[in-house]
Amino acid sequence: MNIISATYIGSFVDIEKCPGPDKPEYAFIGRSNVGKSSLINMLANKKGLAKVSGSPGKTQTINYFLINESWNLVDLPGYGFAKVSVQQRKKWEKMIEEYIRKRKNLVCLFVLIDSRHSPQKNDLDFVDQLGEWQIPFTIIFTKTDKNTQSQTAGNIKAFTEKMKSRWEFLPPYFQSSVVKKSGRNEILDLIEEYNIRFGAIA
Numbered sequence: 001m002n003i004i005s006a007t008y009i010g011s012f013v014d015i016e017k018c019p020g021p022d023k024p025e026y027a028f029i030g031r032s033n034v035g036k037s038s039l040i041n042m043l044a045n046k047k048g049l050a051k052v053s054g055s056p057g058k059t060q061t062i063n064y065f066l067i068n069e070s071w072n073l074v075d076l077p078g079y080g081f082a083k084v085s086v087q088q089r090k091k092w093e094k095m096i097e098e099y100i101r102k103r104k105n106l107v108c109l110f111v112l113i114d115s116r117h118s119p120q121k122n123d124l125d126f127v128d129q130l131g132e133w134q135i136p137f138t139i140i141f142t143k144t145d146k147n148t149q150s151q152t153a154g155n156i157k158a159f160t161e162k163m164k165s166r167w168e169f170l171p172p173y174f175q176s177s178v179v180k181k182s183g184r185n186e187i188l189d190l191i192e193e194y195n196i197r198f199g200a201i202a
Ligand SMILES: Nc1nc2c(ncn2[C@@H]2O[C@H](COP(=O)(O)OP(=O)(O)OP(=O)(O)O)[C@@H](O)[C@H]2O)c(=O)[nH]1
Pocket: 030, 031, 032, 033, 034, 035, 036, 037, 038, 039, 051, 052, 053, 054, 055, 056, 057, 058, 059, 060, 076, 077, 078, 079, 142, 143, 144, 145, 146, 176, 177, 178, 179
């Protein structure tokens, strides 16, 4: 799919105030610093569209980006960021939960996992939670440029094995690197397929 236009729409903290549910949307969630905002910029092919930072906790609201005038990419705050107050963290968690569970036009939730690490408890807990809520999702293993291919493959295998021990079916998964510019076509192809299905039922 070609990206012709990508525009920032706005930032929201209240689900009720998010843009109307007439367009399909795709949201990105994962631990703080995993690369959600960077991946959105790579997909949209627009540097600086979503704000990126070397320190975790950069994205603090639900940010909407309209793509090709017809569908939205949604950047969410990360989870597992230790340096915010318990109160603030609770607020983000509630906002994320409401968003994930209530948005009827959330066609696919992408859960980003840092491919540099062995399986992390908060990521496994998060995907288990999605299972309990019955939210379908797709995994993207990010930052694959950071390790050797075999280390990355080992971490991905370890994560999927953990999931297999708790889940009957594995969700689809991709790999990405904004440094190598990899994963973009595969993710956009999936979104295009979903957009067609959304159009068919809308
Ligand atoms: N090497 C490498 N660095 C990356 C990649 N993706 C993101 N980064 C870096 O990781 C850091 C965090 O990126 P962000 O996109 O801001 O991460 P985020 O998940 O949006 O973080 P929060 O908004 O704080 O939750 C930045 O320094 C990025 O440049 C990647 O594929 N490879």
